[in-house]
Amino acid sequence: MVHQVQAAAVSLTQATEAGTVYRREDVAAIAEVARRYGMGVHMDGARFANALVSLGLSPADITWRAGVDILSFGATKNGALAAEVVVMFDKARAQEFAFRRKRAGHLFSKMRFLSAQLAAYLADDLWLRNARHANAMAKRLAEGLKSNAAARILHPVEANEIFVNLPESIIRGLEADGFQADHWPGADKTLLRLVTAHNTKEADVAAFIASAKRHAARTNERVA
Helix, strand or coil, X not given: CCCCCCCCEEEEECCCCCCCCCCHHHHHHXXXXXXXXXXXXXXXXXXXXXXXXXXXXXXXXXXXXXXCCEEEEECHHHCCCCCEEEEECCHHHHCCHHHHHHHCCCCCCCXXXXXXXXXXXXXXXXXXXXXXXXXXXXXXXXXXXXXXXXXXXXXXXXXXXXXXXXXXXXXXXXXXXXXXXXXXXXXXXXXXXXXXXXXXXXXXXXXXXXXXXXXXXXXXXXXX
């Protein structure tokens, strides 16, 4: 219908907004359906490095070999400053991309200064080391929270995001101790999203866990 935007591509977020990751077979299955309907496949890889190290595969395994046409290769959420890369695995699709970038307002003046970060980001697998550390901190934080009877982890922790339900009294206690909590939009006030990063310190993770346990013990809170 002329009154509707025509579907042209399927876009996958890797890692997902729930902090989980698509397996290679998941991506391939979705790509197969997209091809059946004549659509392309785009991968939003803002946390691509986190997903990659979680799966233990090569970048090719979960992108073009699985049927992905275009990858938004993120760096900003893994240590860089406003630096992203668009990777097109089909050269034919890239022919007019420079014009599309200009038309969309993404051709920044002196872009080379932002882009220069990527040389250091990729050198000696820094991007993978950053992601491994962030993922490891997330797992450590999740395990610490799981030992707390007042905490309920909603999704498998496969990258660097944790979704956890905590009683409001514990959340208030954490905030009083100086921790900032990201209350997930659209949910009740007890659902938090916790995100670890390349520079998250083990001591900070331990302090967060200790604070949550301390406030749970004071109020004798339990999750239903």
